[in-house]
Amino acid sequence: MHKATKNEPLQFHNDERIPCHRLPFVGTGIKNPGLAFWNVPETGGYTGGCRTGEALALLYMKHLREHGPGPGGTLQHIAFSMFGDRPDNDAVNGQVVGFFTTLEKMWFIACRQNRALDDFKAADLLEAANEGLNFDEEAFLASLSDEDAPGTNH
Numbered sequence: 001m002h003k004a005t006k007n008e009p010l011q012f013h014n015d016e017r018i019p020c021h022r023l024p025f026v027g028t029g030i031k032n033p034g035l036a037f038w039n040v041p042e043t044g045g046y047t048g049g050c051r052t053g054e055a056l057a058l059l060y061m062k063h064l065r066e067h068g069p070g071p072g073g074t075l076q077h078i079a080f081s082m083f084g085d086r087p088d089n090d091a092v093n094g095q096v097v098g099f100f101t102t103l104e105k106m107w108f109i110a111c112r113q114n115r116a117l118d119d120f121k122a123a124d125l126l127e128a129a130n131e132g133l134n135f136d137e138e139a140f141l142a143s144l145s146d147e148d149a150p151g152t153n154h
Contacts, residue, residue, distance in 0.1 A: 009130040010040065010056075012122070019067040020074045024126055025056050037074065038081035044133045047140040051132030055125045062122060065111035069104040076100035 010024035020026060020037075027039040044052055060078075069075070076097045080086055086093050111117060 008041075009133070010126060012126065018070075019063070020070055023060065023063055024129065025059075025078075036081045037077035041133050043136070045136035045138075045140070047137065048132040048135030051135055052129045053132075055129035055132065058117070058120050059122060059125045059129070061107065061111045061114075062117050062120065062125075064104070064108050065114075065117060069101070069108050073097070073101035073104045075104040075107075 012024050013022045013027065016022045021035075025040050026035070026037050028035055030036070030039045030041055040052065040056070076099075079096060079100055086096075
């Protein structure tokens with residue numbers, strides 16, 4: 001399994017046997033030493049985070065279209081990794097698993113039929129995700145034209 005550090009860009013793990021482990025946001029090392037299904041540096045600020053999340057969501061949908069949800073699903077593992085460890089409550093854990101597994105199955109059907117995903121190339125999405133990791137609020141403000149900058153009158 002690929003071990004990442006906070007400063008290392010995301011990359012595909014094409015040598016992994018299990019298809020969902022090939023995703024650039026699955027791995028070890030950033031948030032915990034074990035396998036995490038959301039192993040993404042916490043950089044880029046809010047705006048960069050939105051850009052990174054959007055690119056990774058599209059990558060996941062392309063993966064889902066090609067490989068399907070896999071046994072037991074993947075989406076609930078992503079949610080648990082994003083939001084922390086599973087609560088010590090079997091009912092809540094079951095609700096999360098049931099909810100996200102069902103969404104994943106429906107999204108799989110939609111992704112298989114959605115040709116708009118063809119417009120997105122995996123390498124471009126990975127590049128956009130990595131750009132978002134470095135696009136913090138300072139970079140966002142620097143990207144604005146003088147007319148768009150906060151505190152200016154239009």
